Amino acid sequence: MQLTGLPRKFIAGPICQLDLDCKVELKQLFNSLDADIICLQETKVTRDMLDEPTAIVEGYNSYFSFSRKKSGYSGVATFCKDACTPEKAAEGLTGGGGDIGCPGDQSSFTTExxxxxxAEGxxxxxxxxxxxxxxxxxxxxxxxxxCPRADPDREDRLAYKLHFFALLQTRAEALIxxxxxxxxxxxxxxxxxKIDKSEPDDEDFYSRPGxxxxxxxxxEGGRDRDIDSVEDREMFPATTPYVEGGMFVDAFRxxxxxxRGAFTCWCTMTSARQTNYGNRIDYILMNKSFVEVSLVDSVVMQEIEGSDHCPVKVEINANNINPAxxxxxxxxxxxxxxxxxxxxSNFFIKMKRDESVQDEPPPLKSSKSDSSQNHPVIQRRETLQVVSTSKLKRTSSELNESVNAKRAKVTPQNSGGGKQSSLANFFCKRNQKKNTETNNTIEEAKSESKSENIILNNVMSSGDMDTNVTPASETSSIPSQPRSSGTNSTSSQPKSSVNAWKNLLGGLPPPPLCKGHKEPCVLRTVKKDGPNRGKQFYTCARAEGHSSNPEARCDFFKWIEKKKNS
Incomplete structure (x- = not known):
């Protein structure tokens, strides 16, 4: 049957990092993808970092899940075109947030x-x-x-990854x-x-828990038979006794x-994308009955750059029914x-009465039964009164008058119209009279209410007061600079001392040539924790690639030996 309308498309994959340095406008990026639902992973955005240009994109409605463990870590986001708005949304897999329901049987998991x-968004x-x-x-x-990455040096992260898989499958199957x-x-x-990896490890490829x-x-029709025949196939389902398996289809496969070569992730440190030396780890899985009635196509969009991953897209025959x-x-x-x-600051602004209101407002502490309580102007005045009674103990007009009086009293006549002083004035001596006046004024300000102190301090810091006050002890400690006799003392440093520093510190010699291509090598630093962390080495400058590719990086490697002090 023919579809009456545009087919719906979905994209998965970290298309770009949603951080503050993202140089591509999101609306432009999303429109270029021609997708109705765009899912991003590893956004590394927390709630306090989320700004309006990222959260509110014209023509789209967005949903975020943030890491609650640490900032700049993990996170996912879903952007939907306004014509493809969801009716419900939930954060997490446990079923605690949102109204989608169907958490599945989670009795094999503890509350912790x-x-x-x-917690990782x-x-x-x-x-x-x-x-x-x-x-x-x-x-x-x-x-x-x-999904989490299993750090080979941390057994707890492997356990975390497997438990995440178990909870994910539990929730997905419950929805089906x-x-x-x-x-x-x-x-x-x-x-x-194996065809999803550039150089699979034949030794333990089939036995990896993930x-x-x-x-x-x-x-069953999409399974790898070699993995399916492994004797320890039951090792993982033992932690998820309430799931069935076999319900999903890998849309791309x-x-x-x-x-072959349909990889979605490459190592950026080794420029592996140039030789397509990567892995396929980004998927769109659909339950089998959905695939049978709707799947049109699925592609890996390797031409989309800007990340160490590329998007994956599917097209299905379906139209969204928008909620209200x-x-x-x-x-x-x-x-x-x-x-x-x-x-x-709104609480310190004098309210203007709406001209459309003819009668005087009722007392601010009116009873709840008063019909005028619903009036927006009156409600705002009541809010202001509550704050000023419990916090400020003065009306806004009284505060403004008090501040203006203080401002007129403490501002010198020769302050130049309230302009800010230059930095040099902080190091100039003042007469004792002006010092005494300002100090007395500050002592008077300290005796006022707490709220006036806040406002007065803001006035002082904004430059309306003369701040050219420097204690004599500070001014006397500033050494006077002798006038130059026409030559720059800095530039007159002997060149011999510069050469001496160079000879002392030394420098790196020219990079060696790699044995495979006879080309200058590139200098790299070990960043992985361990005994070699921080050490530098030379390696072939070409991009990483398959061992059979002569144009890829050769196996040249050389540590940099530090000179011993004589």
Whole structure:
């Protein structure tokens, strides 16, 4: 059957880092992708870092999951075109946030484990109401995930990764069993088959726990038979006794079963993308029944640059049915972006009465039964009165008059119209009379209420007061600079001393030539923790590549030996 309307497309993969240094305008980037739902991983954005240009993109509604453990770490975000707005949204996999439900049987996890698995901001779920090409209306859940990386030097992170996989599968299968179509996409941090890795390790490739998990997740027709035949295949499902497996299809492999070199991630330190020496670790998985009725195509977009990953895209035959408004998790409802927050300075501004109000407002401490309480002008005046009664103990007009009086009293007549003083004036002596006047004024200001102190200090720091006051002890300690006799003392330093420093410190010799290409090598530094951290070495300057590729980096390696002090 033909689809009446534009097909819906989905993109997974960290297309760009959503940090403050992102030079590409998000609206321009998103429009170039021609996608209705865009899922980003490893955003490294926390709630306090999220700014309006990132959160509010014209034509899109967005949803963020933040790491609560540390700043600049992990995080995922989902951007939906306004024509593809979800009806529900939830953060995390435990089911605690949002109204999507279907958490599945989580009895094998402790409360501490569930809290920890959701604390790194690695999952977002948006639920859409869609109409298929045959007119059937279904609910579709899009699970955007950034799965943990297993650090080989930390056993606790491997355990964390496997528990995250278990919780992810539990939630995804629970949604399917409740009748939803499910799209699970993102950075899975696992290469499924040997053709998904540039140089697979034949020794233990099939026995890696993450690979075993991903293989058992897939429908039987999409599994790798070699992994499926491993004797310890049951090692991972033992931690997830309530999942079934075999419910999902790898959309890209379903359409491109034997395509090689379709990698989605490359090492930027070794310029491995130049030789396409990478791995396929970004996936779009769809439940089998959804694939059968809607999947049109799936591609790896290696031409999209700007990250160490590239996007993956699928096209399905379905149209979104928009709700009346976005779900509460949408960033446009956050107080800092919804325009509902009031600035602290608003409480110190004298209120103007609305001319449309003819009668005088009732007393500020009116009863709740007063019908005039709902008037917006009166409500704002009451709020101001509550703050000034409990905090300031004065009305705003009294405070302004008091501050103006202090300002007139402490500002000298020769202050130049209240202009800010130059930095040089801080080092000039003043007469004792002016010092005494200012000190007395400050002592008077200290005796006022706490709120006046706050305002007066702001006035003093803003430059309205004469701040050219420097204690004699400070001015006397500043040495006088002798006038130059026409020559610069700095530039008159003998060249022999400069050469002496160069001879003492030395320098790196010209880089050696690599043995494979006879080209100058590149200098690198060990950043991995261990005994060699900080040491420098030379290696071939070419991009990393397959061992059979003569144009790729050769195996030349040479440590830099530090000179011993004689």
């Amino acid at each position: 484990e569930l809290e920890s698995l959701d 690695r999952a977002l779920i948006t639920q859409h109401r869609i109409r298929l090409s045959d007119g059937v209306v279904k609910e579709m859940a899009v699970i955007n995930v950034y 069993k409740q009748g939803r179509y499910v799209v699970l996409l993102g950075d899975v941090n696992v290469s499924h088959r 690979r075993v998990w991903l293989n058992q997740m897939l429908w 379903h359409r491109n079963p034997e395509t 408004k976005p779900p509460p998790l949408c960033t446009q409802f956050m107080p800092e972006f919804s325009g509902k927050q009031q600035k602290l």
